[in-house]
Amino acid sequence: VLGARVPWVGTHPLFGPLSLAMAERPMRVVICPNPLHPDAAPRARRFYEALGCEVIEQTPEGHDRVMARTHALTFFVAKGMVDSGAAVDVPFAPASFKALSRTIETVRSDAGHLFTAIQQENRFATEARERLLQALQGIHRDLAALPAVASARDAAGLALPGLDSGPPEPRETREHIDQLDRELVELLARRSELARRQSRAQAPADAPATAEVQAELATRRAWATELGADAEAVEALFRVLLSASSGHGGT
Template sequence: MTETVGLLGYGRFGRALSGLFSDAGIPHRVHDPKLDEVPPKLQAGSLADLASRSTVLVLAMPVTAMHDALTSLRPLLLPTQLVIDVGSVKVSPVQALATVLGRDIPWVGTHPLFGPASLARGDARRTVVCPNSLHPEATQRARALFERLGCEVTEMTPEAHDALMARTHVLTFFLAHGLVKAGVGKGIPFAPPSFQPVARLEEYARTEVPHLFNVVQSENPYAREARAELLAALTELHQGLEASAKAVRSPTAPPALLDVRQRIDQVDRELVSLLARRARLVRDAARVKSEHGLPFPDAEREAAMLDTRRAWAEHDGLHVGSIDEVFHAVLRLCRDTVNRPDEEP
């Protein structure tokens, strides 16, 4: 099938994608609020004009703008057309696609893992496509389109994608901005070769699309846990180094202390068994939600659940702030179990 693409958005990534379409000989038109920045031969003067000329509509815009754009586009679409997004996160865009287009208009979420800088370097191109049960044929059309652009295509769920990006893309942005904020490398006369990866991260933060940092950090439902996990690991590393510098030999523990430690170990073993049981239940819940098109994770449910756990902690005389940290870690553990279906909890 020969596709004709309608590109909504002509920012940095939209321009790069348009260039790839041109190089691949894929006919396309572009609509953007700043239409004067679009080459005249590619211009579509309105959404209606763009929709009428296209078999595939590509949303190349900030994630926060997608729902409104889809709502405006919906009355112009036919069941033979395909709508895809190219956002850096997938859970929230896929929810918007499902809500606005549903079963009537084919859609699929995608994430091209490249941008203007990586294209300029000649890096390998990869795109993630997130199949959905409402429109299985949409996956094949999206795959064929990106393969024509020279991409290796990987299929995964929106949740698995965002969990993976939280521990790669999210942390890369987070570290890069942290390095810039800390002034790392600023004003130094020279640096050893080991500093080069750090310098590249710093440069990455200075040259990225301005809105992308906030989108990647705020729209990915796993970002907060990933940042917290990294900060906890760095804090533990720092404290370990501090302790090593001041280390003194501890005296042999008295028998009464050894007895208490053994009982603590037994309680911890029971806690691990309970966590495994909880993870299995969450996996069952995720399966049911997937069958019924319900969101996973559910932010409102988690917030209400945490409120209840705080009340329990307060009743039992536990520190409420600490119980928050504990249950955020429990939620992360259970999500990781759901996103690694080949492992037994």
């Protein structure tokens, strides 16, 4: 459409409205350089990097192959879960299902309306779906063929790859704490970004009133109590966070 006269380059931001609203990081963008306009890709890179994005260069085919195995399959599985009724609210579920539920909600919020385009406009998506369906059908047949009381040998072929030698070794408590602390720091960074965003949207006189702050603290104390955490310690933590955010005009 643009031809040779108008410089253009293919780009694909790998984030959507929900990702932006939640200040998720990193924000990655794929750029597919256009040989007709060799200067367009560097210009696009500078533009996205100025916005704080990580830029990855790929050929159009390389991009589409990866998207077929990731983006298209994620949407495909999510729609299957929704249409089968498996994604409805349930009174209890293991952590693995909760993680899958979050993925489904992300798909719905970020680009659920693009389902057909993602499947039909990527020439590698059909093959990716077929391979997944073949694998699932094979697993289903193998499960159906197992005896009612399967021995370890019978079930060996259905073990998840990477667990052949038994369950993973338990990690030290310190390692788990470090991992959680890392996740907390990432969440705090995202919270700070949202506070700065709120500050830019507010007038200087719009600082939260004392009653509003107290209501926020009361809510967080209630969350802590519900989860069996130290409510006073949680309140103290959020007092620090709210104080730091107030410097940006946010909460």
